Amino acid sequence: MMKYTPQLLSSPLGLRPLKLLLTLLITQVAGLSLTAQDTTNLPNLGEVIKLDPALDALIEPGTKIEVLASGFDWIEGPVWVAEKKHSYGGYLLFSDIPQNKVVRWDEGIGIKTFLKPSGYTGRGKYGGEPGSNGLAIDAQGRLVSCEHGDRRLSVLTKKGGKRTLVDNYQGKRLNSPNDLSYHPNGDLYFTDPPYGLPQRYDDPRRELDFCGVYRLSKSGELTLLSKELTRPNGLAFSPDHKTLYVAQSDPQAAIWKSFPVKADGTLGKSKVFYDATQAVLEKLPGLPDGLKVDEKGNLWATGPGGVYILTPEGKLLGRISTGERTSNCAWGNDGSTLYLTSDMYLCRIQTKTHGAGWKSKK
Secondary structure, eight states: OOOOOGGGSSSTTOSHHHHHHHHHHHHHHHTOOTTOOSOSSOOBOSEEEESSGGGGGTSOTTOOOEEEEOOOSSEEEEEEEEOTTSTTSEEEEEEETTTTEEEEEETTTEEEEEESSSSOOSSSOOOSOOSEEEEEEOTTSOEEEEETTTTEEEEEOTTSOEEEEEOEETTEEOSOOOOEEEOTTSOEEEEEOSTTSTTGGGOTTOOOSSOEEEEEOTTSOEEEEEOOOSSEEEEEEOTTSSEEEEEEEETTEEEEEEEEBOTTSOBOOOEEEEEOHHHHHTTOSOOSOOEEEBTTSOEEEEETTEEEEEOTTOOEEEEEEOSSOEEEEEEETTTTEEEEEETTEEEEEEOSSOBTTHHHHO
16 A cells, blocks of 8 residues: 655654654663564554454454564565474565565564565666565465566566566556455456555556556456456455455545455456445544455454454454554464554564464465
């Protein structure tokens, strides 16, 4: 999603310098480094807001949101990379979009740059958000990236080079691919809003006059599935892959839509799954952005005020409120830990559920 500027903040310098100072103070008091090398006694952030007793079956009451690392610019697209030989079963990758890099976080070690550049390989400066956004791991264990600056989906090959998966629709360049989700048959679904363009929606570089939801088939054929969303963003499948949920990060219509997935992989008529526009009007931080689904079909969807926990019927059970603009989330470890990218913070929270399809991956 787009980086939020501090223009609406009362301080002329914005909140970021204060946040950085507070983070440094917290970590100094706690005896921790910003890379969170010591994962005991971690500082916490925000709170879990329970709106329905059913939330207790998904998050143990009193569970804290742990801060793992900080000091980033604007982070997005977390993905867990399973690795059998790893001491903790794997590691997390995520994008720092303005810094044009992918960062790796390991339990007990901390952070290091994994890939730079991550989304823009051209000459000179390319706007404020040139890097990669959404990340995924394909069936071969390779990193697949939504790249803002190079306006494409790419795959990082085993030998270290990148290949372009798609960068245009009917000969016209994509806007700036944002998020992606794989279907079990190998088809790749993704969204293409304008947030990575230097002037976003009004950028003269735009070649498409809409923001699409697409499917890239395993054979390499690109199909436009929908152009009805003004700002399509995060997307995820239901556990049975018969429904595709897509977030719309438009402050005038801050919603999630659900689409039935047809047998041929195209989408049927959409309906509004949940509307959070009122929360935007109430000045809660953020907009509908990245989302994931658990094994029971509940949505864990970042939006205004944190991570919305919604039943398959669209009932809001509660929110993981970080107090920050939370961009995305990802299941990790044994599939029950939810990692959060929340502005300049990398966080996590322990749940009592597992990500959809997680057990079948083991």
